[in-house]
Amino acid sequence: MVTPSAERFKYAPLELQTVSKQFKSLAQAVVSSQEKLNLSNETLTEQVNLRTASLNKRNEELKSLQLLLAPLEEPPKIVIGKTIERFKEILSLEVLYFTDAEKIPNAENYIAVKSSANEVLGYLCFATVPGQEQASVFSSILRLARSISIVLDNENMFRSIKVDHSRFTALMESMSEGVILIGQSGSFLFFNKKAENLLGITEQTPLNSVEAYLSEGFRTLFSANADEAHLIPHEPGVTRRLVSKTDSDFFLEISTFIVPHFQGYGQRMGLIIRDISKEMSIERMKGNLVSIVAHELKTPITTMRLQAETLDRMISNGRPEDAKELIGDMLSESTRLQNLISDWLDVSRIEAGALVIRPKVQSLSVLLRMAEKVVKQHYPDLKIETNIDKDAQCILVDKDRILQVFINILDNAARYRSSDSPICLVSSSLKGKEIEVSFSDNGVGVPPTHLSKIFDTFYQVDMSNRRKVGGTGLGLAICRGIMAAHGGRIWAECHSGKGITIKLRFHL
Numbered sequence: 001m002v003t004p005s006a007e008r009f010k011y012a013p014l015e016l017q018t019v020s021k022q023f024k025s026l027a028q029a030v031v032s033s034q035e036k037l038n039l040s041n042e043t044l045t046e047q048v049n050l051r052t053a054s055l056n057k058r059n060e061e062l063k064s065l066q067l068l069l070a071p072l073e074e075p076p077k078i079v080i081g082k083t084i085e086r087f088k089e090i091l092s093l094e095v096l097y098f099t100d101a102e103k104i105p106n107a108e109n110y111i112a113v114k115s116s117a118n119e120v121l122g123y124l125c126f127a128t129v130p131g132q133e134q135a136s137v138f139s140s141i142l143r144l145a146r147s148i149s150i151v152l153d154n155e156n157m158f159r160s161i162k163v164d165h166s167r168f169t170a171l172m173e174s175m176s177e178g179v180i181l182i183g184q185s186g187s188f189l190f191f192n193k194k195a196e197n198l199l200g201i202t203e204q205t206p207l208n209s210v211e212a213y214l215s216e217g218f219r220t221l222f223s224a225n226a227d228e229a230h231l232i233p234h235e236p237g238v239t240r241r242l243v244s245k246t247d248s249d250f251f252l253e254i255s256t257f258i259v260p261h262f263q264g265y266g267q268r269m270g271l272i273i274r275d276i277s278k279e280m281s282i283e284r285m286k287g288n289l290v291s292i293v294a295h296e297l298k299t300p301i302t303t304m305r306l307q308a309e310t311l312d313r314m315i316s317n318g319r320p321e322d323a324k325e326l327i328g329d330m331l332s333e334s335t336r337l338q339n340l341i342s343d344w345l346d347v348s349r350i351e352a353g354a355l356v357i358r359p360k361v362q363s364l365s366v367l368l369r370m371a372e373k374v375v376k377q378h379y380p381d382l383k384i385e386t387n388i389d390k391d392a393q394c395i396l397v398d399k400d401r402i403l404q405v406f407i408n409i410l411d412n413a414a415r416y417r418s419s420d421s422p423i424c425l426v427s428s429s430l431k432g433k434e435i436e437v438s439f440s441d442n443g444v445g446v447p448p449t450h451l452s453k454i455f456d457t458f459y460q461v462d463m464s465n466r467r468k469v470g471g472t473g474l475g476l477a478i479c480r481g482i483m484a485a486h487g488g489r490i491w492a493e494c495h496s497g498k499g500i501t502i503k504l505r506f507h508l
Helices: 006-010 014-069 076-090 134-174 193-199 210-217 277-316 320-352 364-376 399-415 448-453 475-485
Strands: 095-100 109-114 120-127 178-182 188-191 218-220 239-244 251-259 268-275 360-363 383-388 394-397 423-431 434-441 489-494 500-507
Touching: 076 095, 076 134, 109 134, 120 134, 178 193, 188 193, 193 210, 193 268, 210 218, 251 277, 360 364, 360 399, 364 383, 364 399, 394 399, 394 500, 399 423, 399 434, 399 475, 448 489, 475 489
Parallel strands: 383 423
Antiparallel strands: 095 120, 109 120, 178 188, 178 268, 218 239, 239 251, 251 268, 360 394, 423 434, 434 500, 489 500
């Protein structure tokens, strides 16, 4: 493009001169705008670079903070220390460290790390290098402080929950009753060792439903009503009694309670489980005691009354010579009553710990013959076979009391017969520093589940009013008390065939 000279431009047409001036002014404006645009681009590029650097730094900060906020794979103090070192590098700080809240630090710059309850947990101390923007550094360290406070809050909360859980577990395990906490879906949320033992819970036990598990092994006692279809009572303070489907002598009592806030789960229902088998056994015995006493007392009292009336008629009719045999029968019945009362008194002495024994060396064979003589007065068909070891012929005992034990055992062998020919095999042997005496009969026997209970007061295998054999259930209980007073032992065992074996142990 050729620019016209000034001389020629001067003589150019006026319109051309005007256009030329306007073009020149427009060109200058374009150049000026271009320069401003270039300057703006440079400024924007610089701001973008600064913003990018800031975002990159923020990204690095967030990555470092993520170590704190993510599930910790190392102890909190180690993770906090690593994060602080990373922040120190990202922010290019001369100093950055965390100190405990024991006292306010002497550092020039620090930020308090506070818990959610506004409690000071520690301080972040730092020192910047010359030229650093204080506000940006302060903002970054403030974010770090907040993240550290979250970690320390969580750690304190975890410790508190762990301590509470340990205390809760220790409390539950120290209880003599079984305790079960039920989940919202009805599953086992928690159970202590006592509940585990009472319910027979093993590693293979399905724990998805408490109600289903109880229903499988137990039923409600005394024929539950329609509103008691469930074994678990659902109102606090309500109790139910359950009996095992496989063991009619095993009873549980279940009471309901409410836990308002169980370790973050909210309100949950709990069960207290007690083994009431012994209580139920006592209730059974108390319930049958009246019928037992009536049964045992009615016969001799009725007999003596009839005998007294007969005796009165004999005397009135002038036949006193015929009354001698009748008087003997009356004496026998009165002796039976006296023995019954003596048994009850013995039980009272045993339970009170007031049974007195006077031990002397006695011949086992002699005591057995004396006991056999007494028992055969009532059961002459009882056959007794003895096998006394030569090293176990003498025992240190109270003669009358051990004779009472032998009579009770032999009396049971004849009373609970399974045939017309009751037999009892008696043997003795030396067992270390003890002498063992065994009585093995051929009677009706005892179910294995009842063996340990036959020595309980008033306990009988057949507790019904229609039992075929009489008795108060005191004989073996007295035997146990007498053996305990001697420092010995007594127990029962099943043996092959019919009947049971009663074993006694005496100290030499």
